[in-house]
Amino acid sequence: xxxxxxxxxxxxxxxxxxxxxxxxxxVDEAGSAAEAERRISASRPDVIVLDVGMPGMxxxxxxxxxxxxxxxxxxxxxxxxxxxxxxDVAGAAGADALLLKPFRPLELLGVVERLAAxxxxxxxxxxxxxxxxxQLVLYARDLRHLVEIERAQRGLLESAYKETVSALATALxxxxxxxxxxxxxxxxxxxxLAETIDPALARDPALEYGFLLHDxxxxxxxxQILLKPGRLNPAEWRVMxxxxxLGAQMIGGVAFLQEAGVEIVxxxxxxxxxxxxxxxxxxxxxxxxxRIFAVADAVDAITNRRPYREARSWRxxxxxxxxxxxxxxxxxxxxxxxxxEHALHAIRREFLAAA
Numbered sequence: 001x002x003x004x005x006x007x008x009x010x011x012x013x014x015x016x017x018x019x020x021x022x023x024x025x026x027v028d029e030a031g032s033a034a035e036a037e038r039r040i041s042a043s044r045p046d047v048i049v050l051d052v053g054m055p056g057m058x059x060x061x062x063x064x065x066x067x068x069x070x071x072x073x074x075x076x077x078x079x080x081x082x083x084x085x086x087x088d089v090a091g092a093a094g095a096d097a098l099l100l101k102p103f104r105p106l107e108l109l110g111v112v113e114r115l116a117a118x119x120x121x122x123x124x125x126x127x128x129x130x131x132x133x134x135q136l137v138l139y140a141r142d143l144r145h146l147v148e149i150e151r152a153q154r155g156l157l158e159s160a161y162k163e164t165v166s167a168l169a170t171a172l173x174x175x176x177x178x179x180x181x182x183x184x185x186x187x188x189x190x191x192x193l194a195e196t197i198d199p200a201l202a203r204d205p206a207l208e209y210g211f212l213l214h215d216x217x218x219x220x221x222x223x224q225i226l227l228k229p230g231r232l233n234p235a236e237w238r239v240m241x242x243x244x245x246l247g248a249q250m251i252g253g254v255a256f257l258q259e260a261g262v263e264i265v266x267x268x269x270x271x272x273x274x275x276x277x278x279x280x281x282x283x284x285x286x287x288x289x290x291r292i293f294a295v296a297d298a299v300d301a302i303t304n305r306r307p308y309r310e311a312r313s314w315r316x317x318x319x320x321x322x323x324x325x326x327x328x329x330x331x332x333x334x335x336x337x338x339x340x341e342h343a344l345h346a347i348r349r350e351f352l353a354a355a
Contacts, residue, residue: 067094217247
């Protein structure tokens with residue numbers, strides 16, 4: 001018999017294919033309804049195993065289309081879904097069987113074998129004499145292997161994300177502060193503070209990316225304002241303040257920057273007393289990641305030269321941070337700064353040595 005697997009997830013298709021390795025079945029596969037149509041035209045299957053949740057034309061709509069066509073109405077279709085409220089809809093679409101995920105591999109084999117028999121296809125013959133328990137052990141092994149592959153691929157993808165974000169932040173830091181290390185320094189300070197205050201938050205990749213891209217909105221600020229050595233006039237200051245909103249809009253549609261990342265970009269200039277911008281948030285209304293970053297950014301700003309002033313000492317930095325507790329900064333973050341001051345100062349010395 002001939003079987004067509006239709007699912008947009010290549011890993012899941014591979015898992016389904018493994019289910020039929022122990023029987024004599026000609027297995028074909030497709031990643032979308034459009035591709036499945038081409039495969040059906042090239043070689044008509046006896047049974048189609050079709051996932052409901054696909055982008056573009058979903059499995060229900062594709063099933064309905066196949067059953068409505070005289071050329072394909074006799075093909076048996078098994079719908080797969082993780083939703084438990086589509087049984088009536090699946091029946092209305094003309095599906096011959098519905099399996100809820102997760103399902104047992106031998107359950108799928110049995111359904112396909114039954115449907116193939118009603119379609120007049122040659123019966124499936126097992127190439128071995130494995131027991132059901134043996135099948136489940138092999139299925140679990142294959143699933144574990146696929147999970148390991150997916151985890152490795154995810155790690156490579158996240159590494160690529162980080163490298164891209166870091167390169168962008170470095171380019172922006174060179175334009176804004178005149179140093180390639182600004183975003184890396186402030187990220188290290190912020191992560192040290194985050195680990196002290198909320199270790200779970202510190203492990204969120206979006207937080208790390210948000211720290212790096214905090215000033216991404218300054219791409220839209222003209223150089224004559226961004227690099228002005230003196231004080232900004234009111235009109236220039238309004239343009240500068242808009243970088244927080246612009247930055248949040250720029251990255252708002254990026255999936256791996258959602259929540260913590262976007263919050264930092266938008267709210268890192270809010271103040272504990274409510275006098276910051278762009279939203280005038282106060283106290284715990286300000287996202288924790290943004291409160292942490294505000295202290296880290298101040299540490300870097302105070303201890304490094306800027307176009308409008310020289311760098312100040314670490315002692316001056318500590319005095320300023322402590323003085324602003326409860327007004328500019330969250331007192332809990334200032335407390336964490338005091339507790340981890342030795343580690344933060346070591347990060348500062350590390351970057352000075354590498355310069």
